[in-house]
Structures are given as structure tokens and as C-alpha cells.
Amino acid sequence: MEITFLGTGVAIPQKGRVQSGVLVGLEEKPLLLDCGSGVLNRVFEAGVRHTDIDTVLLSHLHLDHVADLLCLLKANWLMDKTDMRIYGPEGTEEWFSKLLGLYEYMLEKVEVEVIELSPGEEFTPEGFDCEVSCAASVHSVPTLAYRLMSGEGEIVYSGDTEPCRDVLDLAVEADLLIHECSFPTGTEVTNHTTPSTLSDLLEEYRDEIGSICLTHFYPEMQGHEKETIYRLKRYFEGEIILAEDLMKLEL
Template sequence: MRLTILGSGSAMAVPDRAQTGLLLESDDRALLVDCGSGVLGRLAGTDVGYEGVGSVLLSHHHLDHVSDLMALLKARWLAGEEHLEVVGPPGTKSLVDGLLDVHDYLEGRIDLAIREVGSERPVSVAGFEVAARETRHSMAGHAYRFAPADGATDPEDGPIVFSGDTEAFGGMARFADGADVLVHDCSFPDEVDVSNHPTPTGLGNALADADVDVRRLYLTHLYPHTRGRESEMKRAVTAAGFDGEVRIARDGLRISV
């Protein structure tokens, strides 16, 4: 499996970070996870391109995770592609229906399928097996764990985990136990008083207290407040007791597992 971080930024735009978006690949399968502002352009720069992505999985419905969704639909239509599947937590159909009410000229341009998923059992999306876990954020949403759909790996033991937007807490940490790669929200440095997102020490504490085994942790959803503080943030996660490798997510980073 290959993971490309298309967007590692947040709701506050910066030049070198698009908003949230991940591209997951395995053999000839591709899945886009979240589709914030700037993600379509990043996707166009990959070998897969927007022509090769027929499914989008949404963690939640905040603007910085969905704002390029209609742009993706339009780009696929103009490129001659015939379908798009949008999968996400409850409320995804209302979200897409509302966007199409505004952009009504896109209605019926391609075969659009919408699927809402919960956290009760794993689902198959674009050739991947996906387990979901509810997050703690200002809007309901999911973290996801991914495994290839070859039956060799239970999705709840999949090698790649994406937190979505969430506070750090024990249940989220345990959801990622055993993962090779955890891409986790870490929006602000420690001195920022914030809810709904973790700071480095809070994230490190949650992972250490849950005594989880995660090989590589990538800090993402980075607000401008983190600029120039990246090394300090990595050290804070480690100092809190997390013993895996800590890295900073960046746009264009490709990870193989």
C-alpha cells in the first residue's frame, strides 16, 4: 500500500500546505480521503490524477475537508469520466445534495453514488477494507483504518490509520494500535489553548497512556501557528512518552507500507 499526503494543512491557508487530503493506492486501486481546498490541484500532479480516483471517503464535513469535492466532480465530468462515489459519515447525502442545489448545473453530469457509513463494522471502499471509529471533534466524524481488500489483513488491524480531526484520547490511540503509519491531527503547539484538536504533549500522553505500538506517527492538520515549531513539536510528543518515530506531514510526501 502507498499513501500520498496531498494536503497537510488546516482551515487557515498557507502557501505550502493544501487543506486535508490523502491518496491511498494499492496495485491498480486508488482512494481519495478528504478533499479540502487545494487537494484537487495536488491530486492532478500525481500519476493517478483525478481521472483515476472514482471514490472519495470523507472523515467529516467541515469546509477544509470537503471544499474541493464539487470541483473534483466537475473535473471528472470534463475529463470524460462517468462516475464518482462519495462515502462518509451520516449526513453525507445531505451535504452533497445541498452542494448540488447550489451548483445545480452539475446535477446528472456523471453517475454519482453516495454512501453513508458508521463505525459498527468495516466496509469496502474502492478496493480497500476500511474500519471506522468515531472521533471527538466539534462535528461528528470518523477516523479510519485501512487494509487492502485481499482478505489477508483484518481492516481493524490495517497498517494505515488516519485520525481525521479529533482530540487525542485513549480510544483513538487504541484504534491505531499495531499500525505501521498513523497520520494524526496535531494542529497547534503546546502553548495554544485549544479544544477539538490535540497539541503535541496531549497527543503523546494519549498514545503513551494507552501503551500502543505505532511504528511511525505523522503530525498533520498543521495551522500557521506551527511554522518553525516542527522540531519542538516532535520532541514534545516523544517527551510525553510515545516511543515510535515522529515525523511532520508535508504535501507530496509518499509513504509505502
């Protein structure tokens, strides 16, 4: 399993980080987790053919996680790849039909299947030899964390969330937890994670999760990299990694 961080930033622009997107290379083909603005170009920069991507798991519908989805669909259609499956939380179907409805010329030309998921659901995405399960993250809108389980390894992607047991429980015995870390320690914030709020909960999971890779950084996180790793290391035995755009991890 090869994990490519396409976008590790947020809704506020910053140098070197586009919005959220993680590409998981499985034996069969790549599977995309979120598709924020800038992600489609990163697919190209990562050396991946966008037409190979026809399965997208959305954590939630905030723009910084979905803005390039229609752009991907259009790019694929222009290259004669017209089918796509989009998995997402409650509300994804209505959101997508309204969005596509604004582009009538595309409506007839693409075949998109939208599958809404509830926390706790397990499924196998069509065309893949892997199991996916999901849990509810704690965010301002319905948000899902995903666990991907294949013969090559197991990873969890938190989406946007406050640190919460549902997500950390989902990550028990996973090789890698990709967890958001929006702001540095000391920031008072709800619906998102800081190193201090994560470490409060993480201690209970100190040897139960393989490694943690942090992503979804606001510009405020710049300059706080070392202290973030240092703080989390006190509560967690595995490796702590900070994601960069186009960084790859191999399981």
C-alpha cells in the same frame, strides 16, 4: 501501499500547505481521504490522474476537508469519468444532495453514490481489495477516523480530533497513524490536537502503533517542528514524522 500527503494545512491559508487531503495508492487504484481546497491541484502535481479517483472517504464536512470534492467531480466529468462513491459520517447524504442541487447542469451528468457510515462500521469500498473500519473522532461535528487494511499494510487517519482512545485504539498494530496536530504545545484548544494533549494519551500506546505522521497544521505550528518531535519521542517508540504537501510514504 503508497501514501501521498496532498494537503497538510487547514482553513487558514499558508505557504506550501493546502487544505486536507491524503491519497492512498493501493494495488487497484488510489483512494482519497478528504478533499479540501487545493487538493485537486495537488493530485495533478503528484502525477496522479484525477480520473483515477472515484472513491473518497470524508472524515467530516468542514470546508477544509471537502471544498474540492465538487471540483474533482466536475474535472472528472469533463474528462468523461462520471461515477464516484463518497463515504462519510452522518449528514453526508443531505449535505451532498444540497450541494450538487445547486449545480443543476451537473445533476443529470454524474452518478454519485453517497454512503453514510457509523462509528464501528466495517466495509470494503467497491472495487478495492481492502477493508475499512471507522471510529468516532472527537470534534465539533460528527467525524470519523478510518483504518485501511490491505495486504500491503494498515494505516489509520484520524480526521480532525482531540486525542481520544477510540482513535488510538483503532490504530493499535497499524503500521502508520496519520494524526492531526493543529497547534503547538501550550495552546488551549478543544476539538483539535496539540503535541502535549497527544502525548498524554500516547504513552499508553508507546509500542502498540508502528509510526505516527502528524498533519493538519495551523500556521501557529510553524517553528515548532523540532520541539513537537522531541516531545512525542519521549512517549512513543516508533518514528514521528511531520507531513509536508506532496510528501510520500511507502509501506
